[in-house]
Amino acid sequence: GTMWSDIKLYEEEFDSAYIEFNVYSRYFWTRNYLIGKASLQLASIRSRTAHAYFKKTVPLRKDGFAESTGSITLTVWCLKPGDSAPTDGQLEQAAAEDEGEKAEDEVDLSKAVLGKPEAQQEGVAYHLLVNIFRVEDLAKIGNAHPNPFVTVEFAGSCKETQYAVEVETYTWNSCISIPVQQPICEDTIIIKLWHKGSAWTLSPDELLAQGLISFSELRNNALPVRWFCLYGWDSTEVPDIKEIAKTGESIKANSFKGRLLISGRVDRVKEDEELKEASCKNAKPAEEPVM
Helix, strand or coil: CCCCCCCCCCCHHHHCCCEEEEEEECCCCCCEEEEEEEEEEEEEEEECCCHEEEEEEEEEEEECCCCCEEEEEEECCCCCCCCCCCCCHHHHHHHHHHHHHHCCHHHHCHHCCCCCCCCCCCEEEEEEEEEEEEEECCEEEEEEEEEEEEEEEEEEEEEEEECCCCCCCCEEEEEEEEEEECCCCEEEEEEEEEEEEEECCCCCEEEEEEEEEEEHHHHCEEEEEEEEEEECCCCCCCCCCHHHHHHHCCCCCCCEEEEEEEEEEEEEEECCCCCCCEEEEEECCCCCCCC
C-alpha cells in the first residue's frame, strides 16, 4: 500500500480533489500501454463510513472510449488531522455497506454522498451534458484581460472548450458531453474557468474560478440556463493562497472574477442506444434568464 501523510489543501481544493489510479501493460522496449484509469474524489471517500472504501471495485476508463476497459479493486481511506486509521471492524462495516448497495434496485447517488447506502443498477449508463454559453465581466490579469476557456470534469473524463484571446466577454455556445456508467464512486461535477497560458513565455494555464454541481441532483432535476458568479482572491491582498493553506487557515474568496452562463442535464442511455465518448460540440444559443 501507499500513504500520503502530508497533503495540505484549502477547503475549495479538497472539494474538487481526487486520487487517480492508472493501470498499464508494461513493455520493456516500447512505451507502456495505458489500459485504463480510475479516480475517486477525496470528498466522496471522506463521506463514507470510516472515511473509507474497502475492496471497492471501480471501473477503468480510457480517453476516447465510452465503455469501461476493465476494473480495479481498491481499499482507500481519507483522514484529516486527529483521525485514526479505520479498524478491521470499521472496514468490514464499509464492505457490508457496499454489499448492501448491490442489493438495491433503484439508483440514488445522493445517499453515497451523505455516507448512506447508495443504490445503483450496475451497467446503467448516462450522458452528462453541460452547456457552456457565455462568460462576461472577466477581471483583468495585470494589464490585460484573460484568455478564457472552460473544462468539465467527471467520472474520469475531462473535456474543454476552445480558448479566446484577451476578452472581457466571450460566447462559446458549446455542449460538453461525458459518458457515465454505473457503478460510479463520485458525485461532484467540477466546472473550471481557466486563463490559457503561453508557450512563448512558458507560462502555465491559470485557474481563475471553479464551481461544483451534484450529479445526483442534476440527474433528478435538469439545471436551467442560469448565471454563476465567479469569485477568487485578489492577488494584492492574497499573494499566495497555497502558502496560507499550509498553515491551516481558510480564507474566503474576496474578489469578483466574472460570471458564467451555463445549463445542464443527465440523459439515461436507452437499451437500443450506444454510449458515446466524451466530446465538446456546438450548442444552440440560450435565452438569457430574467434576473
